[in-house]
Amino acid sequence: MLRSLFKVHSMKVHRVEGRFRMGKRKGEWQRFSKEVISDTEEDAIEKVYSLLGSKHRVKRTNIKIYDTEKVDEEEVEDHMIQDRIEMED
Numbered sequence: 001m002l003r004s005l006f007k008v009h010s011m012k013v014h015r016v017e018g019r020f021r022m023g024k025r026k027g028e029w030q031r032f033s034k035e036v037i038s039d040t041e042e043d044a045i046e047k048v049y050s051l052l053g054s055k056h057r058v059k060r061t062n063i064k065i066y067d068t069e070k071v072d073e074e075e076v077e078d079h080m081i082q083d084r085i086e087m088e089d
Contacts, residue, residue: 011037014044018065020058035078041068
């Protein structure tokens with residue numbers, strides 16, 4: 001019961017798709033599709049920039065985002081996000 005008092009809103013999952021350049025010079029463009037939890041599409045894009053930059057050391061200028069969409073909880077493919085959604089329920 002106490003848990004439901006603190007639940008302000010349900011989680012929103014966004015899928016962000018695009019490409020990023022691997023390597024320092026003329027590296028190849030690598031496709032990606034990343035699901036993140038965020039309130040807005042803009043926040044989802046910021047989170048993807050941050051994740052790719054920290055994990056692959058890619059600058060924002062080497063990341064091209066083509067599509068962002070909100071994903072229903074039933075359509076989530078990322079297992080960690082699925083687990084987090086189940087914990088909230």
